[in-house]
Amino acid sequence: MDQTRLPREVVYRECHDERAVWEAIKTLQVRGAPAIGIAAAYGVCLGIKSAPDDEQAFFQRLDEVASYLASSRPTAVNLFWALDRMRRRAETLRGQPLDLIRKALLEEVRAIHEEDRALCHAIGRWGESLIEDRSGILTHCNAGGLATAEYGTALAVIYEAVAKGKRVHVFADETRPLLQGARLTAWELKAHGIPVTLICDNMAAEVMKEGKVQAVIVGADRIAANGDTANKIGTYGLAILARYHRIPFYVAAPSSTFDLQLSHGGLIPIEQRDPREVTSPFGIPIAPEGIDVYNPAFDVTPAELITAIICEKGVIRPVNKETIAAILGRALAGPERAQTVVK
Ligand SMILES: CSC[C@@H](O)[C@@H](O)C(=O)COP(=O)(O)O
Numbered sequence: 001m002d003q004t005r006l007p008r009e010v011v012y013r014e015c016h017d018e019r020a021v022w023e024a025i026k027t028l029q030v031r032g033a034p035a036i037g038i039a040a041a042y043g044v045c046l047g048i049k050s051a052p053d054d055e056q057a058f059f060q061r062l063d064e065v066a067s068y069l070a071s072s073r074p075t076a077v078n079l080f081w082a083l084d085r086m087r088r089r090a091e092t093l094r095g096q097p098l099d100l101i102r103k104a105l106l107e108e109v110r111a112i113h114e115e116d117r118a119l120c121h122a123i124g125r126w127g128e129s130l131i132e133d134r135s136g137i138l139t140h141c142n143a144g145g146l147a148t149a150e151y152g153t154a155l156a157v158i159y160e161a162v163a164k165g166k167r168v169h170v171f172a173d174e175t176r177p178l179l180q181g182a183r184l185t186a187w188e189l190k191a192h193g194i195p196v197t198l199i200c201d202n203m204a205a206e207v208m209k210e211g212k213v214q215a216v217i218v219g220a221d222r223i224a225a226n227g228d229t230a231n232k233i234g235t236y237g238l239a240i241l242a243r244y245h246r247i248p249f250y251v252a253a254p255s256s257t258f259d260l261q262l263s264h265g266g267l268i269p270i271e272q273r274d275p276r277e278v279t280s281p282f283g284i285p286i287a288p289e290g291i292d293v294y295n296p297a298f299d300v301t302p303a304e305l306i307t308a309i310i311c312e313k314g315v316i317r318p319v320n321k322e323t324i325a326a327i328l329g330r331a332l333a334g335p336e337r338a339q340t341v342v343k
Contacts, residue, residue, distance in 0.1 A: 001030075045109055069083060117151065121151055143217075174200050208241055
């Protein structure tokens with residue numbers, strides 16, 4: 001689904017080669033950390049369709065395609081995680097017929113896709129226990145079904161709480177500059193019949209002060225080993241506001257969003273985007289021509305401001321490198337750590 005067309009129209013776009021997938025990721029037609037990982041992994045399958053019949057040239061092409069897709073966006077680690085997983089799967093099959101490797105890679109991406117669905121539902125089940133009946137919940141950007149295989153991360157917690165009969169009211173931050181909250185989260189929640197009120201980003205403090213918010217739940221693009229979390233720009237500010245108002249601040253993300261190679265959030269690469277997203281959102285000029293613009297797409301919330309991280313394996317609380325390592329069940333320097341293609 002081309003997310004840039006929402007909420008006005010639901011349009012599906014077919015990608016027939018890796019370039020189309022790269023462009024769809026870059027331009028946010030497909031967006032959200034898990035979703036871009038899944039899309040990129042499908043892009044690998046498209047890119048090796050016409051790879052040469054010689055094994056060495058095949059693997060070289062596979063490397064080129066994976067590196068190319070990894071250059072589409074820098075912050076969400078799920079992208080690199082999914083591409084690494086595809087490359088590792090291919091490596092285990094060296095020496096086998098190339099058609100068998102192609103088939104195995106398609107099976108691998110289908111497994112990644114299916115697993116993400118299951119992970120999101122598990123996140124919802126763990127997170128639901130943190131939500132009280134009659135809660136106001138504030139969320140930022142879109143961490144819903146649109147951003148994942150299905151159900152979402154932050155929104156999975158809300159869907160599950162509602163499924164359990166809890167009465168919730170969601171406040172969706174509009175999420176400047178690209179309005180993922182207004183265009184996507186408001187649309188998605190409304191479609192699911194969840195009560196939702198759209199607010200401008202600069203209204204969050206007031207809404208909290210008025211006692212309308214009992215929890216903040218957001219997704220994540222990359223979580224460092226100590227729990228520092230990169231998510232859509234504006235998330236850090238919300239965490240500070242939540243701390244001041246004594247409101248719990250939760251991050252919901254699958255284990256593929258953790259980057260245990262990075263000891264702290266200062267090492268997370270932050271995507272800088274086109275200034276025109278700020279000066280001419282959706283093609284409408286709103287600022288003087290030639291004005292200087294700073295447009296980081298993400299910020300990093302320090303672990304100390306995060307009440308808990310909800311992942312598919314459980315609730316990590318307090319958030320620090322020991323609790324993260326314990327719940328994720330792998331040593332910080334273990335052999336399974338991601339081999340990032342490009343950062
Ligand atoms: C489950 S999606 C989590 C994050 O990827 C989401 O909160 C976010 O920041 C997405 O940013 P975007 O630039 O729209 O891809």
